Amino acid sequence: MGIQDLQTFLENEGAGVDLFRIARCHAGGFRLVLDAEGCLDRLYGGYFSDWACGGQWARCVQFLTTLAQSLAENQVALCVAFNGSHPTPPALPQHWIQTQAMYRQRVNSVLRHIVTKGTPPPKVWWVPPTGLHSCLRTVLRYLNIPVMVSSDDHGQEVVGLCREKAYAGLVGCSGEYLVFQPPRYFSSSQLKLTYRSSLETKEYMVHDLPKLLDLPQDRLCLFAALLGGTILSEQSLTDFYKRLGINLKKQQVPPEGLIKTIGQFVRDLPSSDIDGACIEIFGDLNDLRAAKLKQAVQYYLNGTKDGFLKYKTASGRRPKNNKKNQKPDMSPQSTSMDLDTSKLATESSENEQKGLEDYKLATANASMNADFSIEDHCHELTHGVTAMSLQSGDEEMLRPQSKPTHNRERSTTKEPSNH
Structure with missing residues (x-):
C-alpha cells in the first residue's frame, strides 16, 4: 500500500x-x-x-x-x-527497510534455486549488483x-x-x-x-489525473497524503482505514479498491480545508497525526508547479538579514536570549572585532616594513650611482690627451707604354 x-x-x-x-x-x-x-x-x-x-x-x-x-x-x-x-526526521526509513528485506528474500531464493536446479535464476528475482x-x-x-x-x-x-x-x-x-x-x-x-x-x-x-479520479484539483494533495507515505505512514492511518472498511492485516487490498474508497471519502468532504479534514479523520486537531497530515499535504504542494519554489530542505534555509537598516543594540539590559546562537563560539562578534584589529595592525606593520626596505634600497642605489660617476670622472682626468693623426694613402698607377 x-x-x-x-x-x-x-x-x-x-x-x-x-x-x-x-x-x-x-x-x-x-x-x-x-x-x-x-x-x-x-x-x-x-x-x-x-x-x-x-x-x-x-x-x-x-x-x-x-x-x-x-x-x-x-x-x-x-x-x-x-x-x-x-x-x-520525522520521516522513517521504512521504505529502505522493506527494500532490503525484499532483496534478502530474493537472494535466498536465487541461491536455493542454483543449488537445487543448477540453472540461471529467473528474471523476477533480479537484484542490483x-x-x-x-x-x-x-x-x-x-x-x-x-x-x-x-x-x-x-x-x-x-x-x-x-x-x-x-x-x-x-x-x-x-x-x-x-x-x-x-x-x-x-x-x-x-x-x-x-x-x-x-x-x-x-x-x-x-x-x-483529477478527472480520472473524479476529484477537484485542490484536493489531490490531501488524497495523496491519505494513501500513506514516509511522513504519514499507513500504520498511522489504520483506524481511519477501518472506518472505511479497509482491513490491512486480514486481507491484501487491491490498489483499485483502496484508491476508489479513499477518493470517495475526499470527494464527500464539505470543503477542502485541511483543519476540517483533520477533525473529520482524527477527531481532534491536537492529535499528533493531524500535524503529520498537514505536513504531508504541504509536501505534495511543494512539488507542484505553483509551490515548488517554496520547498525547503530538512535543515531549512537561512533568511537573509537586511543589514542596511539594522542597528546594533548597545543597551546594557540585553540578556543572553538576544545573542546570536547560530554561530560557533569562536565566530562571535568579540573575536571578529579582535581579529579585525589584529589584521589592521599586522597590515600596518607590513606596510611600514615595506616602506623602510624600499627607502634602504633607494639609498643604496643612490650611493652606488654616485660612486660610479666619481670613479669614471677620475679616470677621465688621468687619461693623457693625444692628437689624432690622419694618414693619407696615395696610390700610384702605372700607365701602359706605347711601343
Missing part, C-alpha cells in the same frame, strides 16, 4: 510512445530528466543469465555506449538523477551524459530540476511524481531500447 499504489493503478492507463519519434517533432531537441532509481535494471543493460556471478560490467558499459549514441543521433538529451539522500550506482555514474560521466545526485529529498529535487531547467518531461516510476504533475511524465520501468532504433516507454497523462 501507499502512494505507490497510485502508480500501479495507472499502469493500464498509460499509452505506448517512442521517445525518438517525439524528439523529431521538437526543433531544439527533446530534454528529459531520468530518475535512475526506477530503472536500474534497464541501465544495467537488461537481463543477463549470469548476472548472479557479481555483475557483467563490460556488457553494462557496452549497452550504455549504445544508448548514448542513439540519444545523440535522435537529439534526445537525458539528465540522469541518482538518489543520494537519506530519510530525515553491489556497486551498480558507482559504476553507472562513472560510465555516464565518461559518455558526457549529465548526472545529478540528490542530497536532501530525492523526489522534490528531481521535479525541481525538471521545472527550473525547463526540461520537457520526467521519466520515473514513483507515485509522488503523479501528484507533482511534471510537464510530461513517462514510465522508467517500461523504458526499452529496441533494435529498430526506438526508445519505447509509456506516457501517463498526469494532468488528467
Whole structure:
C-alpha cells in the first residue's frame, strides 16, 4: 500500500510512445530528466543469465555506449538523477527497510534455486549488483551524459530540476511524481531500447489525473497524503482505514479498491480545508497525526508547479538579514536570549572585532616594513650611482690627451707604354 499504489493503478492507463519519434517533432531537441532509481535494471543493460556471478560490467558499459549514441543521433538529451539522500526526521526509513528485506528474500531464493536446479535464476528475482550506482555514474560521466545526485529529498529535487531547467518531461516510476504533475511524465520501468532504433516507454497523462479520479484539483494533495507515505505512514492511518472498511492485516487490498474508497471519502468532504479534514479523520486537531497530515499535504504542494519554489530542505534555509537598516543594540539590559546562537563560539562578534584589529595592525606593520626596505634600497642605489660617476670622472682626468693623426694613402698607377 501507499502512494505507490497510485502508480500501479495507472499502469493500464498509460499509452505506448517512442521517445525518438517525439524528439523529431521538437526543433531544439527533446530534454528529459531520468530518475535512475526506477530503472536500474534497464541501465544495467537488461537481463543477463549470469548476472548472479557479481555483475557483467563490460556488457553494462557496452549497452550504455549504445544508448548514448542513439540519444545523440535522435537529439534526445537525458539528465540522469541518482538518489543520494537519506530519510530525515520525522520521516522513517521504512521504505529502505522493506527494500532490503525484499532483496534478502530474493537472494535466498536465487541461491536455493542454483543449488537445487543448477540453472540461471529467473528474471523476477533480479537484484542490483553491489556497486551498480558507482559504476553507472562513472560510465555516464565518461559518455558526457549529465548526472545529478540528490542530497536532501530525492523526489522534490528531481521535479525541481525538471521545472527550473525547463526540461520537457520526467521519466520515473514513483507515485509522488503523479501528484507533482511534471510537464510530461513517462514510465522508467517500461523504458526499452529496441533494435529498430526506438526508445519505447509509456506516457501517463498526469494532468488528467483529477478527472480520472473524479476529484477537484485542490484536493489531490490531501488524497495523496491519505494513501500513506514516509511522513504519514499507513500504520498511522489504520483506524481511519477501518472506518472505511479497509482491513490491512486480514486481507491484501487491491490498489483499485483502496484508491476508489479513499477518493470517495475526499470527494464527500464539505470543503477542502485541511483543519476540517483533520477533525473529520482524527477527531481532534491536537492529535499528533493531524500535524503529520498537514505536513504531508504541504509536501505534495511543494512539488507542484505553483509551490515548488517554496520547498525547503530538512535543515531549512537561512533568511537573509537586511543589514542596511539594522542597528546594533548597545543597551546594557540585553540578556543572553538576544545573542546570536547560530554561530560557533569562536565566530562571535568579540573575536571578529579582535581579529579585525589584529589584521589592521599586522597590515600596518607590513606596510611600514615595506616602506623602510624600499627607502634602504633607494639609498643604496643612490650611493652606488654616485660612486660610479666619481670613479669614471677620475679616470677621465688621468687619461693623457693625444692628437689624432690622419694618414693619407696615395696610390700610384702605372700607365701602359706605347711601343
